[in-house]
Amino acid sequence: MLYVQIAIEQNLNSFQLSNICHPFTIQPNCAGCVPERCGRVVFDQLVSGSEADALLKIAQQGLALGGSEGGASILDLHSGALSQGKNFVNIYKLDQAKGIFRKSDFIIYKVVKTKIQHAVAHHFGVRADALHLTHPTFFSRLTSAPAKTVHDEYWHPHVDKETYESFHYTSLLYLTDYGHDFQGGRFVFVDKDNSNKTVEPRKGRY
Known part of the structure:
Protein backbone atom coordinates (compact mmCIF):
# COMPACT_ATOMS: atom_id res chain seq x y z
CA MET A 1 0.00 0.00 0.00
CA LEU A 2 1.29 3.46 -0.88
CA TYR A 3 -0.01 6.75 0.43
CA VAL A 4 1.17 10.26 1.12
CA GLN A 5 0.60 11.85 4.52
CA ILE A 6 0.17 15.61 4.52
CA ALA A 7 -0.21 17.29 7.90
CA ILE A 8 -1.97 20.54 7.87
CA GLU A 9 -17.71 20.79 0.32
CA GLN A 10 -19.01 22.19 -2.52
CA ASN A 11 -19.65 19.54 -5.23
CA LEU A 12 -17.13 17.02 -3.95
CA ASN A 13 -18.12 13.50 -2.93
CA SER A 14 -17.43 13.49 0.79
CA PHE A 15 -18.80 12.10 3.99
CA GLN A 16 -18.29 12.90 7.66
CA LEU A 17 -17.13 10.01 9.81
CA SER A 18 -17.55 11.53 13.26
CA ASN A 19 -17.36 14.72 15.25
CA ILE A 20 -14.60 13.67 17.65
CA CYS A 21 -11.74 16.11 18.01
CA HIS A 22 -8.63 16.70 20.04
CA PRO A 23 -8.82 19.70 22.40
CA PHE A 24 -7.40 22.79 20.68
CA THR A 25 -5.49 25.46 22.51
CA ILE A 26 -7.50 28.51 21.49
CA GLN A 27 -5.40 31.62 21.08
CA PRO A 28 -7.21 34.88 21.93
CA ASN A 29 -5.98 36.65 18.77
CA CYS A 30 -6.46 33.82 16.33
CA ALA A 31 -9.64 34.73 14.47
CA GLY A 32 -10.27 32.35 11.60
CA CYS A 33 -7.75 29.69 12.62
CA VAL A 34 -9.87 27.79 15.16
CA PRO A 35 -12.18 25.25 13.46
CA GLU A 36 -15.93 25.74 13.51
CA ARG A 37 -16.26 21.97 13.97
CA CYS A 38 -13.97 18.99 14.36
CA GLY A 39 -14.17 15.47 13.05
CA ARG A 40 -13.10 13.28 10.17
CA VAL A 41 -13.96 13.59 6.52
CA VAL A 42 -13.31 11.49 3.42
CA PHE A 43 -13.13 12.88 -0.13
CA ASP A 44 -13.19 10.70 -3.23
CA GLN A 45 -13.07 13.32 -6.00
CA LEU A 46 -10.70 15.91 -4.60
CA VAL A 47 -7.58 14.50 -6.26
CA SER A 48 -7.77 13.24 -9.85
CA GLY A 49 -6.57 9.84 -10.99
CA SER A 50 -3.78 11.41 -13.06
CA GLU A 51 -2.59 13.44 -10.05
CA ALA A 52 -2.56 10.31 -7.87
CA ASP A 53 -0.65 8.42 -10.57
CA GLY A 70 10.63 -4.06 8.01
CA GLY A 71 7.16 -3.41 6.66
CA ALA A 72 7.09 0.40 6.62
CA SER A 73 9.20 2.64 4.37
CA ILE A 74 8.99 6.42 4.07
CA LEU A 75 10.18 9.14 1.71
CA ASP A 76 10.03 12.76 2.86
CA LEU A 77 10.53 15.19 -0.02
CA HIS A 78 11.02 18.11 2.36
CA SER A 79 13.84 16.75 4.54
CA GLY A 80 15.05 14.11 2.09
CA ALA A 81 14.57 11.34 4.67
CA LEU A 82 14.43 7.91 3.04
CA SER A 83 14.14 4.55 4.80
CA GLN A 84 17.15 2.36 4.10
CA GLY A 85 17.55 -0.88 6.02
CA LYS A 86 17.03 -0.09 9.70
CA ASN A 87 18.03 3.56 9.31
CA PHE A 88 17.29 6.68 7.30
CA VAL A 89 19.44 8.40 4.69
CA ASN A 90 19.10 11.73 2.88
CA ILE A 91 17.99 10.94 -0.65
CA TYR A 92 19.33 14.27 -1.89
CA LYS A 93 22.85 13.19 -0.90
CA LEU A 94 22.72 9.93 -2.87
CA ASP A 95 24.65 10.00 -6.15
CA GLN A 96 22.09 7.77 -7.85
CA ASP A 105 7.12 16.53 -9.87
CA PHE A 106 7.31 19.27 -7.26
CA ILE A 107 4.67 21.30 -9.11
CA ILE A 108 2.12 18.45 -9.00
CA TYR A 109 3.00 17.85 -5.34
CA LYS A 110 2.29 21.52 -4.58
CA VAL A 111 -0.97 21.47 -6.58
CA VAL A 112 -2.28 18.51 -4.58
CA LYS A 113 -1.09 20.01 -1.30
CA THR A 114 -2.97 23.23 -2.09
CA LYS A 115 -6.14 21.30 -2.96
CA ILE A 116 -5.98 19.54 0.40
CA GLN A 117 -5.26 22.79 2.24
CA HIS A 118 -8.36 24.46 0.79
CA ALA A 119 -10.55 21.37 1.31
CA VAL A 120 -9.58 21.25 5.00
CA ALA A 121 -10.19 24.99 5.37
CA HIS A 122 -13.59 24.82 3.70
CA HIS A 123 -14.82 21.75 5.54
CA PHE A 124 -13.72 22.79 9.02
CA GLY A 125 -14.46 26.49 8.69
CA VAL A 126 -10.99 28.02 8.95
CA ARG A 127 -9.06 30.41 6.72
CA ALA A 128 -6.91 28.66 4.13
CA ASP A 129 -4.10 31.14 4.76
CA ALA A 130 -4.15 30.17 8.45
CA LEU A 131 -3.12 26.60 7.58
CA HIS A 132 0.54 25.85 7.01
CA LEU A 133 2.28 22.67 5.92
CA THR A 134 4.14 21.16 8.85
CA HIS A 135 6.40 18.14 9.17
CA PRO A 136 6.86 15.27 8.85
CA THR A 137 5.13 15.09 5.47
CA PHE A 138 5.95 11.91 3.62
CA PHE A 139 5.16 9.11 1.21
CA SER A 140 4.73 5.77 2.97
CA ARG A 141 4.84 2.21 1.64
CA LEU A 142 3.46 -0.55 3.86
CA THR A 143 4.11 -4.24 3.22
CA SER A 144 3.57 -7.51 5.08
CA ALA A 145 7.28 -7.86 5.94
CA PRO A 146 7.87 -8.48 9.68
CA ALA A 147 8.74 -5.37 11.70
CA LYS A 148 12.44 -4.85 12.40
CA THR A 149 12.27 -1.56 14.34
CA VAL A 150 9.63 0.40 16.24
CA HIS A 151 9.17 2.56 13.11
CA ASP A 152 7.80 -0.50 11.30
CA GLU A 153 5.05 -1.05 13.88
CA TYR A 154 2.55 1.23 12.21
CA TRP A 155 -0.50 -0.64 13.49
CA HIS A 156 -0.50 0.59 17.11
CA PRO A 157 -3.42 2.87 18.09
CA HIS A 158 -2.21 6.46 18.41
CA VAL A 159 -3.27 10.09 18.27
CA ASP A 160 -1.25 12.18 15.81
CA LYS A 161 -1.70 15.36 17.83
CA GLU A 162 -0.07 13.67 20.82
CA THR A 163 2.77 12.26 18.71
CA TYR A 164 3.42 15.49 16.79
CA GLU A 165 2.49 18.63 18.70
CA SER A 166 2.61 20.77 15.54
CA PHE A 167 -0.20 18.74 13.92
CA HIS A 168 -3.71 20.18 13.98
CA TYR A 169 -5.00 18.31 10.93
CA THR A 170 -3.62 15.11 9.44
CA SER A 171 -4.48 13.97 5.94
CA LEU A 172 -3.81 10.70 4.13
CA LEU A 173 -4.03 10.47 0.36
CA TYR A 174 -4.12 6.89 -0.92
CA LEU A 175 -2.23 6.14 -4.13
CA THR A 176 -3.26 2.48 -4.57
CA ASP A 177 -6.44 0.40 -4.26
CA TYR A 178 -7.40 -1.98 -1.47
CA GLY A 179 -8.38 -5.39 -2.85
CA HIS A 180 -6.64 -4.78 -6.18
CA ASP A 181 -3.08 -3.68 -5.47
CA PHE A 182 -2.87 -5.19 -1.99
CA GLN A 183 -4.83 -6.89 0.79
CA GLY A 184 -5.17 -5.61 4.35
CA GLY A 185 -4.06 -2.12 5.27
CA ARG A 186 -7.48 -0.68 6.03
CA PHE A 187 -7.49 2.42 8.24
CA VAL A 188 -9.37 1.93 11.52
CA PHE A 189 -10.41 4.76 13.83
CA VAL A 190 -10.72 3.37 17.36
CA ASP A 191 -13.38 5.30 19.25
CA LYS A 192 -14.13 5.34 22.96
CA ASP A 193 -17.59 3.84 22.49
CA ASN A 194 -16.05 0.79 20.73
CA SER A 195 -17.84 1.67 17.48
CA ASN A 196 -14.76 1.65 15.27
CA LYS A 197 -14.84 3.39 11.88
CA THR A 198 -12.97 1.77 8.98
CA VAL A 199 -11.78 3.43 5.76
CA GLU A 200 -10.80 1.25 2.80
CA PRO A 201 -7.88 2.67 0.79
CA ARG A 202 -8.72 3.74 -2.76
CA LYS A 203 -6.51 5.55 -5.26
CA GLY A 204 -7.21 9.27 -4.94
CA ARG A 205 -9.18 8.85 -1.70
CA TYR A 206 -8.25 11.49 0.82
Missing part, protein backbone atom coordinates in the same frame (compact mmCIF):
# COMPACT_ATOMS: atom_id res chain seq x y z
CA ALA A 54 1.93 11.21 -10.80
CA LEU A 55 2.47 11.12 -7.02
CA LEU A 56 2.69 7.33 -7.09
CA LYS A 57 5.46 7.54 -9.69
CA ILE A 58 7.38 10.02 -7.50
CA ALA A 59 7.06 7.69 -4.51
CA GLN A 60 8.11 4.61 -6.46
CA GLN A 61 11.17 6.32 -7.94
CA GLY A 62 12.34 7.54 -4.55
CA LEU A 63 11.59 4.38 -2.57
CA ALA A 64 13.38 2.28 -5.19
CA LEU A 65 16.63 3.77 -3.87
CA GLY A 66 15.98 2.61 -0.33
CA GLY A 67 13.41 0.65 1.60
CA SER A 68 13.07 -0.52 5.17
CA GLU A 69 13.98 -4.05 6.25
CA ALA A 97 19.30 10.18 -6.89
CA LYS A 98 20.67 13.12 -8.86
CA GLY A 99 18.06 14.24 -11.35
CA ILE A 100 15.54 11.66 -10.16
CA PHE A 101 12.92 14.32 -9.42
CA ARG A 102 11.92 16.90 -11.99
CA LYS A 103 10.49 20.38 -11.51
CA SER A 104 7.13 19.07 -12.73
